[in-house]
Amino acid sequence: MGVSEPVAATSARDVPAVEVVDLVMRYGSTTAVDGLSLTVEPGTVTAILGPNGAGKTTTIETCEGFRSPHGGSVRVLGLDPVADGHLLRPRVGVMLQSGGAWSGARSYEMLRHIASLHAHPLDVDALIERLGMGSYGTTPYRRLSGGQQQRLSLAMAVVGRPELLFLDEPTAGLDPAARRSTWELIAELRSSGVTTVLTTHFMDEAEALSDQVHIVDAGRVIASGTPQSLASSGSKNTLRFTARPGLDVEDLMLALPHDTKVDEITPGAYVVAGAVDPQLLALLATWCAAQGVLTESLLVERQTLEDRFLELTGKALR
């Protein structure tokens, strides 16, 4: 083992952490995943975002090696999750969406057990303290609240010091404080070099945590990108400003990128519609300066990922 580890670490940098190509998964006559493709770069946090039933869990569990693809292919750290499962399991941390502990096992005992299956686990006491689990360390699993079970499940995923983490809805059922601390842990794991793939139906979670977001609906990826690029690529970005009435909007439009539209909706109130980015703001400011116009208020109405999701799928997330 000691000899093979450095080799594994170098090779991990050359291949995508996860590569899913045209994945198809069916349950009976239902197609849960329908030609889904995505790539996860090492060292990043990737969110798979979508409503219930979109195929998120099926996709992630196929990456975890729980089932074989019915179509397409899945590679994790360059390996086949089913055939090479024994090589992958020590390197990959998994947080299931629910369950995963004996009802009579105490939190501490359960975490210690998972730790004992790994070669270089995190210090269990330190992890318990870090996640604020001390108050229920000796409580049997069946008496834990949903949020406490989620924390234990997260702890079990990270305790083996994996290089890749799959977290299936890591913050479902958490109160805001616990949610925030889960976010902090994921950010810290990222800066320690751990690659994370998480599923969520919380927009703010995807926006706050991830380098890359894949929006999934009906078993397919319908949009991918950074949270910023996804949000701003929609059609609803606007910029509102007020200035003296009667500005020459035709001239302003000439100064701005050609697909930008400017309207004076009421005297002195202007709306700029288009790809609102820093360049646009700079061009607007330059034009105003040249005209001797002082903008009295300026408001960027950036579309959120949530708006974008609604626009892409025609439905709300939850």
Place this chain on the structure above:
Amino acid sequence: MTSPTTLDLSPRPGSASRAAMLKAQTAMELRLQTRNGEQVLLTMIIPLVLLVLGARASQIVDLGPGRTIDIVTPGILALAVLSTSFTSLAIATGFERRYGIIKRLGASPLPRWGLLFGKIGAVVIVEVVQLAVLSGVGLLMGWEPHGGLTALGQMVLLVVLGTAAFGSLGLLIAGTLRAEATLAVANLVYVLLLVGGGLLVPLSRYPEAARHVLELLPSGALGQGLRDTFTGDGPTAFTTVVLLIWAVCASLMVSRTFKWE
């Protein structure tokens, strides 16, 4: 507010050694089993109560020629094997599937053989304790086993075969049915075999038609085999072969059908 403990989260993956994983898994299974009241009732209390009551069974049932305690004790040992390797294992495994424990462990470095051998290890340890305690109580109550070390060896062989047969049947049920159905079936089979499976009452006391069926069941073969063992005659080849066939067929079936999720 305490400052968060610093943890080195940088990747350092690796499996524990096979021996360490197997030890951890067996110890965990064993701890959970002994903590569970129903399991202790099933594996220790019920056989003990039946042993004590059974010593007076001749007043109710005619167990045939011989001292009652010499007939009852080997049957109780067979019952103990059934309770641990079949009922207890099936119920525990059924709920492990239901609560995603097998899935969770399936995502850990613990290989499937590790999970299986952890279970076998825990079952064997519980059986050793059961057999020691129940034989001890039997001896205190006047049980006189014959056959010396040979009988001990024959008992080990029969218990191993019986455990393999019942254990595989238990896993077969746990791997096929839902947890609640597994619970019901495992308990029902336990009660049926306890009452009429040839475990406690010698096969010679059953009507002939029933006897021909019972001697082909693993319960009848194990019960009769152990009774024959401690009379000093040793189990018949027929009994041993019946157990062997059950053990081989059931373990082959479970290895083909068991679903780990």
